[in-house]
Amino acid sequence: MTFHLSLNTGTVRDISLAEAVEATAQAGLGYIGVWRDRVAEAGLDEAAKMIADAGLKVSSLCRGGFLTAADEAGQRSALEDNRRAIVEAATLGTRELIMVVGGLPSAAHVLGGRGDRNDKDLAGARSRVADRLAELVPFAREHNVRLVLEALHPMYAGDRAVLSTLKQALDLAAPHPAETVGVVVDTFHVWWDPELEVQIARAGREGRLASYQVCDFNLPIAADALLSRGMMGDGVIDFAPISRWVADAGYTGPVEVEIFNQEIFDQDPALTLKTMQQRWEELVLPALEGRG
Amino acid sequence: MTFHLSLNTGTVRDISLAEAVEATAQAGLGYIGVWRDRVAEAGLDEAAKMIADAGLKVSSLCRGGFLTAADEAGQRSALEDNRRAIVEAATLGTRELIMVVGGLPSAAHVLGGRGDRNDKDLAGARSRVADRLAELVPFAREHNVRLVLEALHPMYAGDRAVLSTLKQALDLAAPHPAETVGVVVDTFHVWWDPELEVQIARAGREGRLASYQVCDFNLPIAADALLSRGMMGDGVIDFAPISRWVADAGYTGPVEVEIFNQEIFDQDPALTLKTMQQRWEELVLPALEGRG
Numbered sequence: 001m002t003f004h005l006s007l008n009t010g011t012v013r014d015i016s017l018a019e020a021v022e023a024t025a026q027a028g029l030g031y032i033g034v035w036r037d038r039v040a041e042a043g044l045d046e047a048a049k050m051i052a053d054a055g056l057k058v059s060s061l062c063r064g065g066f067l068t069a070a071d072e073a074g075q076r077s078a079l080e081d082n083r084r085a086i087v088e089a090a091t092l093g094t095r096e097l098i099m100v101v102g103g104l105p106s107a108a109h110v111l112g113g114r115g116d117r118n119d120k121d122l123a124g125a126r127s128r129v130a131d132r133l134a135e136l137v138p139f140a141r142e143h144n145v146r147l148v149l150e151a152l153h154p155m156y157a158g159d160r161a162v163l164s165t166l167k168q169a170l171d172l173a174a175p176h177p178a179e180t181v182g183v184v185v186d187t188f189h190v191w192w193d194p195e196l197e198v199q200i201a202r203a204g205r206e207g208r209l210a211s212y213q214v215c216d217f218n219l220p221i222a223a224d225a226l227l228s229r230g231m232m233g234d235g236v237i238d239f240a241p242i243s244r245w246v247a248d249a250g251y252t253g254p255v256e257v258e259i260f261n262q263e264i265f266d267q268d269p270a271l272t273l274k275t276m277q278q279r280w281e282e283l284v285l286p287a288l289e290g291r292g
Numbered sequence: 293m294t295f296h297l298s299l300n301t302g303t304v305r306d307i308s309l310a311e312a313v314e315a316t317a318q319a320g321l322g323y324i325g326v327w328r329d330r331v332a333e334a335g336l337d338e339a340a341k342m343i344a345d346a347g348l349k350v351s352s353l354c355r356g357g358f359l360t361a362a363d364e365a366g367q368r369s370a371l372e373d374n375r376r377a378i379v380e381a382a383t384l385g386t387r388e389l390i391m392v393v394g395g396l397p398s399a400a401h402v403l404g405g406r407g408d409r410n411d412k413d414l415a416g417a418r419s420r421v422a423d424r425l426a427e428l429v430p431f432a433r434e435h436n437v438r439l440v441l442e443a444l445h446p447m448y449a450g451d452r453a454v455l456s457t458l459k460q461a462l463d464l465a466a467p468h469p470a471e472t473v474g475v476v477v478d479t480f481h482v483w484w485d486p487e488l489e490v491q492i493a494r495a496g497r498e499g500r501l502a503s504y505q506v507c508d509f510n511l512p513i514a515a516d517a518l519l520s521r522g523m524m525g526d527g528v529i530d531f532a533p534i535s536r537w538v539a540d541a542g543y544t545g546p547v548e549v550e551i552f553n554q555e556i557f558d559q560d561p562a563l564t565l566k567t568m569q570q571r572w573e574e575l576v577l578p579a580l581e582g583r584g
Contacts, residue, residue: 122484126486155446157483167486191449192414192446192456219399235450
């Protein structure tokens with residue numbers, strides 16, 4: 001089995017899609033994972049063409065989601081936005097639309113959104129995610145796109161995702177066809193989970209393991225907690241066991257590196273790609289290939 | 293059932309034990325939860341006398357633990373320190389010794405400790421915690437002290453506790469008598485857990501629910517992530533359901549407020565106690581008493 005490395009444009013946040021595509025192709029990678037804001041800047045059709053012309057494939061589109069609104073207007077606008085994201089994924093030629101499901105209405109303002117500051121009902125927010133997901137599934141299916149549920153680290157349970165574990169993601173996916181609702185394993189978010197090995201195996205068995213993303217968990221946690229993601233090897237995560245579990249679960253797709261880290265944003269993207277490739281070959285690939 | 297509020301001295305970090313005892317008694321609380329550093333400053337016997345003379349009881353001693361050392365010297369020193377903590381708890385007249393089990397050797401330096409910076413073996417660290425716990429149980433039993441396992445928020449899995457969920461804590465406690473190994477529910481650490489209701493009920497059934505601690509999860513996360521704990525009502529946690537689950541599980545002990553928060557450290561401790569009592573009566577007590 002040959003595994004492919006993919007650059008997620010979040011890792012090179014401050015350059016354009018054209019620059020990211022060029023750097024990725026130059027580094028010899030076959031895949032790129034793209035964020036919607038970079039695609040929007042370039043224009044959707046132009047982005048698709050640019051990526052194809054460079055000989056790259058899109059490993060995933062980031063991101064759909066934010067499905068927890070309690071008011072009707074917020075729910076309608078979330079559904080519209082997610083339908084647009086589904087169309088974008090299909091246009092870009094990827095099946096995998098990463099879904100960050102959203103946080104509590106009471107915490108939405110932290111990210112500049114709106115919501116009732118008194119609404120801290122976690123069970124209610126989770127139940128609305130399930131409802132919105134069910135509403136999106138037929139549209140995703142028509143477009144041959146998979147809604148890929150991302151369990152986020154529990155430190156983001158308030159403002160970004162009330163979905164915090166892989167088990168919870170698989171339970172949420174369970175009512176839907178595996179080709180339309182999958183899950184992603186992002187090491188930063190799930191490395192600590194005592195149930196991780198069991199749930200990765202389950203994801204494989206259920207045919208829902210749609211994406212594997214690697215980056216490290218840096219310590220001390222960055223002052224802006226969102227930027228605590230690190231280059232593999234710089235933090236506390238042991239990539240070998242997790243990568244073995246992912247390979248044992250039958251995952252054969254591209255492996256994305258998505259790092260939000262100010263130091264990495266500030267450095268030459270070519271250096272980022274080079275370091276990324278070295279660390280991948282040293283810390284991730286051997287375990288995926290059953291050599292480490 | 294009458295529930296009692298307790299001030300954990302961590303909430304008033306910068307004052308002496310004598311000052312904390314006085315403020316607690318003055319506020320009319322019957323309990324205080326104490327940190328070992330404050331006790332050591334006062335002297336153990338003097339601390340016990342001071343607390344008793346003020347008419348207070350000790351709800352818990354914080355903290356034992358840090359059991360993950362991989363080298364023999366580190367393991368021996370951890371066992372010695374925990375035996376001292378057990379004696380201190382008994383001397384202070386509390387059965388509950390809160391255990392923060394420790395992080396990865398590779399991350400120990402973040403807290404000023406030592407350890408192999410390459411040792412990121414999470415399963416190994418967890419297995420050493422189980423081994424050290426088994427070694428401490430007979431000594432704790434002799435002293436009629438309960439080792440109270442604390443699942444810490446997964447954001448601290450690297451440097452502070454490889455124990456991240458209540459389920460994991462109960463699984464770790466399972467081989468030992470319930471009167472000697474218990475668990476604590478600290479809302480900050482576990483509020484996000486999709487299994488929380490089920491595991492609190494299990495803790496009650498198994499007779500291991502030894503302590504309930506309340507404080508909020510503030511957003512955005514503080515620049516020093518340890519200080520993101522907040523006064524109840526200031527963050528994203530809904531205290532009603534969790535408090536109901538705790539009461540339904542049969543918990544009748546004191547409820548500690550332990551908040552690490554720079555603004556609260558900087559304000560008058562009397563104001564902290566007053567706010568704490570108001571929020572307790574508004575947000576926690578009604579649910580414990582089945583009124584909310």
